[in-house]
Amino acid sequence: MPEVAHPDLTRLKWLGHALSPYGDKDWVCRNISRDEQDWRFLIGVGSRHFVLPALHRALVAEKMETEPPDDAREALEGVYLLNRERNRALRAQMLELSHLLNGLGVAPVWLKGATTLLNEDWAASARMMVDLDFWIEDERAYDNILATFDLDGYQTCEGDTGENHLEHHHFAPRYKKGRPASVEFHKSPCELKFQDLLDGARAIDRVEWIAWEGTEIGQLCAVDRLMNSYLQCISFHADVNRPDDRRLTAVAHFSKTLDFLERFAASQTSTKDEFFQRLRAGRRMSDARKFFSILKLYFGLEAGLDVDASFLKSIVFATRHPKFVYARYMAGHAWKTVIDGRLGPPGAWWTKIYRHARNFHER
Structure with missing residues (x-):
C-alpha cells in the first residue's frame, strides 16, 4: 500500500473505504495489498472493531475475495459464516424476549444493531453484535420486568449489584446461560447527556410499532x-x-x-x-x-x-508519536489524581503504575 502520512493510517483508510458505501472502490481495488504484514494489521483492527464479516462481504462485492493471503482469506470467510449463525441465534433470542415482555403487557422498542435483524435480508447482515438493546418507556413496568428476568434466568454479573447503573440510561447488563448475547434494558434510548439530540419523551411518540413473528415490538423512527x-x-x-x-x-x-x-x-x-x-x-x-x-x-x-x-x-x-501522547496523558492524569485527592491505598498505586507501564510499552 502506498504510504499517506503514516503506513497505519494508509491501511486504515483502505479499510474504511473498502467497508464504506461511500468509499472509493476503484482506489480500494488498485491498492489492495497481498503483504502479510498489512493483513496482520487489518485482521487485528477488524477483529477488535467487529468488522471482519463486513470486510469479507466487501471483498466479495468487489470480486477481490481471492486477493488476501490464504490464511487471511480463510479467516475472513470463516468469521463471516460463523457470524451468520450467531445472527440467527440472536434473532431467536430477540423473539423469545419479545414474547416474554409481551406477556407482561409491554412491547420492547429494539435499539441499535438489533434492528438490523428485523430487516427482510437479516440473514445477509454482516453486523457483529455483543449484546441486544431494548427500551421500555413506561417506568411503572420496570420492577415487574426485572423480577421476571430474574425468574427467567437473566442474571447480572456476579458481584454487580446494579448500583452503578442507578443514574445510568440502562440497567446492568443481564446474561442467561445458553443464550448468545447479554441484554441491556434501557430506561432511555441514549445517554442522558445527549437528550438535546434524542429525547425519549419525544421519540416514544414517533416509534414505529411492528407485528413481528406473533409479537408486538417497536423501533425508533428513521431519523x-x-x-x-x-x-x-x-x-x-x-x-x-x-x-x-x-x-x-x-x-x-x-x-x-x-x-x-x-x-x-x-x-x-x-x-x-x-x-x-x-x-x-x-x-x-x-x-x-x-x-x-x-x-x-x-x-x-x-x-x-x-x-x-x-x-x-x-x-x-x-x-x-503514540508513546509521547500516552506519556503526556499519564503525567496529566497523575497530577489530577493528586489534586483531587484520589490516590487510594498504596497497593492500588502499583497496579496503576504496572498497567500504565504495560500500555506505554505496547504503544
Whole structure:
C-alpha cells in the first residue's frame, strides 16, 4: 500500500473505504495489498472493531475475495459464516424476549444493531453484535420486568449489584446461560447527556410499532435510528478511550461508524435534512465536525460540514508519536489524581503504575 502520512493510517483508510458505501472502490481495488504484514494489521483492527464479516462481504462485492493471503482469506470467510449463525441465534433470542415482555403487557422498542435483524435480508447482515438493546418507556413496568428476568434466568454479573447503573440510561447488563448475547434494558434510548439530540419523551411518540413473528415490538423512527447510531459513534471515544488518545482507532470504532454510514446511505433526503437540522440546533457541533472530518477522509462521505483540519492533524501526530501522547496523558492524569485527592491505598498505586507501564510499552 502506498504510504499517506503514516503506513497505519494508509491501511486504515483502505479499510474504511473498502467497508464504506461511500468509499472509493476503484482506489480500494488498485491498492489492495497481498503483504502479510498489512493483513496482520487489518485482521487485528477488524477483529477488535467487529468488522471482519463486513470486510469479507466487501471483498466479495468487489470480486477481490481471492486477493488476501490464504490464511487471511480463510479467516475472513470463516468469521463471516460463523457470524451468520450467531445472527440467527440472536434473532431467536430477540423473539423469545419479545414474547416474554409481551406477556407482561409491554412491547420492547429494539435499539441499535438489533434492528438490523428485523430487516427482510437479516440473514445477509454482516453486523457483529455483543449484546441486544431494548427500551421500555413506561417506568411503572420496570420492577415487574426485572423480577421476571430474574425468574427467567437473566442474571447480572456476579458481584454487580446494579448500583452503578442507578443514574445510568440502562440497567446492568443481564446474561442467561445458553443464550448468545447479554441484554441491556434501557430506561432511555441514549445517554442522558445527549437528550438535546434524542429525547425519549419525544421519540416514544414517533416509534414505529411492528407485528413481528406473533409479537408486538417497536423501533425508533428513521431519523431517531440514524441519530442513535450517530450518538453511539461520538460517545465511543469519551466513554471507552482516554480523552488524550487521538489515534484513529481510538476516536472511530469501525463497526459503529459503518452502522451509521449504512443507515445514512439508506435514509431518504428528508430524514437526512431533519438529522442535520437537529445537529445544528444542538450543543455539539464541534463533535459533529470532528466525526464528519473522519468520515470524509477515511470513509469517503462528503456531508458538507466544515473539515476540522487540526483534529485530523492530531490523529496523524498521535499515530506517529503514540508513546509521547500516552506519556503526556499519564503525567496529566497523575497530577489530577493528586489534586483531587484520589490516590487510594498504596497497593492500588502499583497496579496503576504496572498497567500504565504495560500500555506505554505496547504503544
